Amino acid sequence: MNLFDPSSVQHWLDLAGIFVFAVSGALLAVRKDLDIVGMAVLAEATGLGGGLLRDLVIGAVPPAAVTDLGYLLTPLAATVLVFFLHPQVERINRAVMVFDAAGLGLFCVTGTVKAHAHGLGPAAAVAMGLATAAGGGVLRDMLANEVPSLLRRDREVYAVPALVGATAVALLIHTGQLTPVTSGLSATLAFVLRLLALRYNWRAPRAWQPRGRNAGPDVPGV
Template identity: 85%
Template sequence: MDLFTPSVQHWLDLAGIFVFAISGALLAVRKNFDVIGMAVLAEATALGGGLIRDVLIGAVPPAALTDLGYLLTPLVATALVCFLHPQVERINRAVMVFDAAGLGLFCVTGTVKAHAYGLGPVASVAMGLATAAGGGVLRDVLANEVPSLLRWDREIYAVPALVGATAVALLIHTGLLDAVTSALSAALAFGLRLLALRYNLRAPRAWHRRSGSTDQGAAEA
């Protein structure tokens, strides 16, 4: 089921894709990539999670390749960042808020779609997480960086998506999933991500770590 009507759902998907693409294009600018590199990172960030999910669950051809709007939206984001990246950098905090909203939306829709294709609760949760965070992992790998998802020195990202996806899987299992509870699950993931940004929340590291070395990613940053 969709959170909203198909038309509204489509536009929400495009909005989420646009914000994810902005983050990919901005990273390309910071890495001094040319416009092709910017477009590649924008497309990978925006569509990578959905592509991974659709290929793994057998929803082929993937939605990202059958809807022209999905392919063109990251290119629009690339053009915007290419010409206005100083201004976009200045509103990066607002971009991160919208990114959190996209995280909440995609972890829910990814879980629902995986269940619709016959996957069990655990696998559906994994696909919800992949939908929300898979594009960011592809972005970082292409940019030759340790994925933010794996770095302790970054605010939690996977945890909010995992919580939202798990909530949806439990609602499906209990027969309580509807538009309202789906929206509440998306809001839960969104709220957790905002709290992480506000209070710099991080996932715990290994208990009683003996190593005194600093995180490599933090040192480079």
């Protein structure tokens, strides 16, 4: 396999995204005091959920998640790593957020690229990039009996960094400037934006309320 071939780069980016997302899933399982089976389930769901959704929507069937052995084994490797080397309990939540942000950045790139390769236009490709980036985290949180971060108003912006990264990739494709380097920079952009949102508590705006009226019930935001 030529490591500089675009398809090879896509494959390794996919595996990297799967691994870091799977680590976040396994760490959340530790925080929830689940056993190793629960850790493996959350790792697999987090690592493969977004890509599985993307492939089903764009017609890339059977999905790579069930045909590539590396895709299936990578979350298990992440589970073993977390099982033996997870950080101290008080640091687990921060680690989950950092690995989740890394997965968000990588998957918004790979999802957009793969959607474009299957003939989708820029807007649809960006939407698939967002779905790839956020899908695994949503599935992880639902399995762990938590409201997904994507839908919680009291959580820092989650979808916006992935949307920015996916849009950057779509623009690079449109201008013929997409390379492994620019792909990495796009992933880094989304990753850094997510970390900044966590650091400075950036949140998306709520629905506008006319002055003098009482705010209605809390509505989840992005």
